[in-house]
Amino acid sequence: LTCFGGLGSRTRRGAGSFQVKRVINDTNQNSEYYDKFQCCINDKSQLLEFLTKSIHIKESHEQNYSILKNSTIYIFACKDNWKDALESMAIHFYNFRKEHRSNITKTPSFGFPIIHKRKRLKMIAGKRENNQLKLLNRRASNLIFKVVSIEDNYYPMILKLNGNFLPPDYIIMDKKGIYSDKYDNNIVNDFITYLTQNQNDYIE
Numbered sequence: 001l002t003c004f005g006g007l008g009s010r011t012r013r014g015a016g017s018f019q020v021k022r023v024i025n026d027t028n029q030n031s032e033y034y035d036k037f038q039c040c041i042n043d044k045s046q047l048l049e050f051l052t053k054s055i056h057i058k059e060s061h062e063q064n065y066s067i068l069k070n071s072t073i074y075i076f077a078c079k080d081n082w083k084d085a086l087e088s089m090a091i092h093f094y095n096f097r098k099e100h101r102s103n104i105t106k107t108p109s110f111g112f113p114i115i116h117k118r119k120r121l122k123m124i125a126g127k128r129e130n131n132q133l134k135l136l137n138r139r140a141s142n143l144i145f146k147v148v149s150i151e152d153n154y155y156p157m158i159l160k161l162n163g164n165f166l167p168p169d170y171i172i173m174d175k176k177g178i179y180s181d182k183y184d185n186n187i188v189n190d191f192i193t194y195l196t197q198n199q200n201d202y203i204e
Contacts, residue, residue: 012111012140013090017082017147041150044075044203070162074192077201078153085147085154092195093145105181108172109165109188111141126177127169133177136170143188160192 006017041047051073079085100107104123108114114123125136144159166172166183173180196202 006146012144017086017149041153044078044155047148047150047155048073048075048203068159068161072160072162072204074158074160074196075203076156076199078155080152080154082147082149082154085156086145088199089145089156089158089195092198093191096191096194100187103187105172105179106184106187108139109183109185110143110191112139112172113137121174121179123172123174123179125166125170125183126173127171128177133173135175136166139165143191158192158195160188 006015011017041050076088079088097107097110104114104116104119104121108123108125112124115121116123125139126133128134142161142163142165144161146157146159148155148157165185171180171182
C-alpha cells in the first residue's frame with residue numbers, strides 16, 4: 001500500500017498516500033519480509049530498484065482490465081513535503097485535461113464516467129449487442145499518481161498500468177450512443193510525454 005496503494009477513494013490521483021514509520025519485527029514472520037522495510041533509499045534510482053525487486057508479479061493471462069504486470073513506473077525529483085510532491089504532478093495533469101476537455105470521446109481514457117454539464121452528457125463505454133446498447137458505467141484510470149515517502153524525502157511517482165482498458169468490442173460513448181469513438185491510448189501517452197517534457201528530472 002505504501003508503494004502502489006493508499007487509503008480512500010481517490011488513491012489513483014495521489015490522495016491517501018501514507019508512510020510506514022516503524023515495523024515491529026515478529027520473529028514468527030519471515031525475516032525477508034521484515035528486511036524489505038529496512039532498506040536505505042537515498043535517491044529515485046534506488047527507489048526504482050527497490051520497487052522493481054520488491055514486487056513479485058505472477059503470470060497473468062488477464063488482459064480485459066488494467067494490470068500491474070509489465071507496467072511502467074515514472075519517478076520524479078523528490079520534494080520536501082507531501083503537498084509539493086503531489087502538486088508537481090497535479091498541476092500538469094490539470095492543465096493537460098483543461099486543454100483537451102473538448103475532446104469528449106478521448107478524455108474518458110483517463111477513467112470514466114465523465115460528466116459534461118454544458119452538453120448534459122455522461123461519457124461512459126458500451127457496445128451494441130442484439131440491436132441493444134450494453135453499457136459499462138465505470139472504469140478506473142490506468143494511471144496511478146502516487147507519493148512515496150522515504151524519511152524526509154517525498155517522491156512523486158506515476159504508475160502506468162498495462163493491459164486493456166476496455167473489454168473487447170466496447171467503445172467510448174455517451175449513455176444514448178450518440179457520441180462515440182473507438183478507444184485508444186494515445187491521449188494517455190500524450191500526457192506522459194507532456195509531463196516528462198515539463199519535468200526533465202525523472203527516471204523510468
